[in-house]
Amino acid sequence: MPQAEQLVANPTYMADIRYFFDTIDIQHMAAKNIDLGSYAGVKKNALAIYAHTTQPGGDMPPEPDRKWSAERSQTFRNWIVAGYPMGTAVAPTIAALAAAAPAERIRKNIASLSPAEIEQLKTAFTGLMARDASDPTSYAALAGVHGRPQTWCLHHEDRFNPWHRVYLKAFEDALRSVPGCQDVTVPYWDISTPVPDLLKQPPFDSYVVAADLGPPYGAGYRTTRNDQAGIDAGLARYSVLQHISSALVQTLWGVSGVSGMQDDFIAAHDGGHMSIGPTMADQNVASFDPIFWFFHCNLDRLWLRWQVNDSATTLTGFTSTLEGNTGWLSAPFNALPPFDTTADQTIAFGIGYEEPAMAAEATLVNKLGSIAAARAFVIPPAAKVSVMVKNIDRLNIPGSFEVNLLADGEVVATRAFFQPNAPRDCENCRKLALVNVNFQLDADRITGRKLTVEVAVPGHEEIGARFPLSALGNPTINARLLLEDA
Known part of the structure; x- marks a missing residue:
């Protein structure tokens, strides 16, 4: 019974x-x-x-x-x-978190590494960097998977998080192949804190690519970054920390450029890359900067935190957070080339993170621009307004760019979009040529004001701040109040 x-x-x-x-x-x-x-x-x-x-x-x-x-x-x-209410997830209790299955390997905060762990990490990175580029486990070859010369990386789509999770493990496995480093793990850099001094020292401060990456890089390209003041300014400009906080309390997986966890998470990713730049702002060469691995390790930690909050650490639990397309978790659409691991296999991956006891997030939310008529909904008293710039043809934009929303000529919000400097040469970019950029703002910041949109390409001052929208397929604007399930 x-x-x-x-x-x-x-x-x-x-x-x-x-x-x-x-x-x-x-x-x-x-x-x-x-x-x-x-x-x-x-x-x-x-x-x-x-x-x-x-x-x-x-x-x-x-x-x-x-x-x-x-x-x-x-x-x-x-x-x-009651009409099949979707509702919001309920974050697990501390007891439930403690009872979760142990991870096969644990990654630490880079700020908490012991002197011995720091030396082992330096040995592992130095060992990879010393390998010939023809070795598939060399630093040059592994970094070249993401951007030039291989350009496999998947961005602004459902497989974004799974692909980077597998990529990070492949890099970590290569680090473990260096003698004496068989148990090393990639630590994470919490982007809400300043860049650690360790990442400003060899071998983590920069990397010289001996191979010829083609124009405009050539051979001997050296990675560069902004200073801390520049990084802080970028994080504030692109609201990176706010996007992270919002992503962690979303109930639904969502769609990049539209809604849900993915929209905020990818916005934080793109804004983080552009804030750290110049190398990190360019998809072609971003992964050659050693900081790339610590930055993405943190993003993977945050994705796992969202999974825990949303009871999405199993394939069954994760699938229940999807609305619409679930086909990308099944063959042949679950492929993560050039890796053999598939997207569905990344949901329960056996990797955890050492961090302070993670209390359940206070309240999870489910904000939608549209909802099935059969479902009950509410418009909260302080409802946010979604202003979506739809169908931007990004293939004409020479590199990562930003979209500014202006009210009466004042910039009230900025979103970053991370891409190669020649997107037409990127297969994934061509498949996703038309993209959306979604702003979510308090209504009182924009109602009754004259709104305009500008697209700017940092580093291309000769183009000017106002990249002509007519050259971007004449994108449209969709503005609506965000609803919540009743």
Whole structure:
């Protein structure tokens, strides 16, 4: 007989219903072309699910010990009657975090490394940098995967986080192949703190690429960075820390340039790259700067933190946060070239981070520009306004750029967009030629004011601050209040 469960009077999908279906249920019904792993699938099949699971006559699940309790069935019925509310996730308790499966390797904060760990890290980096570029485990070859000469990297799409997670592990595995460094891990640099002094010392301060990277770099290209004042100014200009904070409390995975965790997370990534620049601001050569690895290690830590907050550390849990496209987690669309690991395999990856005890985020949110008419919604008293610049043809823009939103001629928000200096030469850029940039602002900052948009390309002062929008496919503006599930 099923165990009694708590009856929920006002259940939502993200807080309650998604946990009613485990991997066995999802895989079994997927073979029958019934999706129990996503909000859309459960909603579509809700009446049939209720009929087949309600006891005493329900035939699903087939095993006696997995039958639904009366409380679960009533909770599911309450969800149907209420109009299938999506709701928001509930972050796990500290006890639940402590009970999580241990990671196979743990990465530390670079600021907390011991002297012995620092020496081992230096040995590992120096060893990779000393290898010939023809060695696939050399620093030159591994850095060349992201930008020139290989240009494999995936940006501004669903596989962005998975690809970088695999890339970081491949680099870490190469570090471990240096004699005496078999247990080294890449530490993370918390970007909310100044660049550590260690990263200003060899071999982490810069790198010279001996190979010819082609114009405009040539052979002997040396990486460069902004000073701390320049980095701080960029982080503030692009609201990087604010985007990180917003990303961590999003319930849904979302879409780059539109909504959800991805939009804020990729905005923080792009703004971080441009803040650290000049090398980090150029996708062609960013990964040659040693700071790239510590920066991306931090981003991977933050993605994992979001997964924990959102109960998305398993493939089943992660899929339940997706709205719309889930195909990128299945073959052949889950590929992460040139690596063999696939996107679905990165969700539970066996890598953790050493950091202070992570309390659950206070409140998770689900802000949407549009919502199904069948769902209840609210417009909060302090609702934010989404101003989206849609369908920017970025192939005509020579490098990473920024989009400014102006109110009565005053810049009120700036978003960074990270890309190569010749995007037409990048296959992924060509596939995603039309991109969106989404601003979310308090209504009182922009209502009643004359709004305009400008596109600027830092480092190309000869172009001018106002890159002609007519050369970018004449993008359009979409402005709307952000709604929340009731």
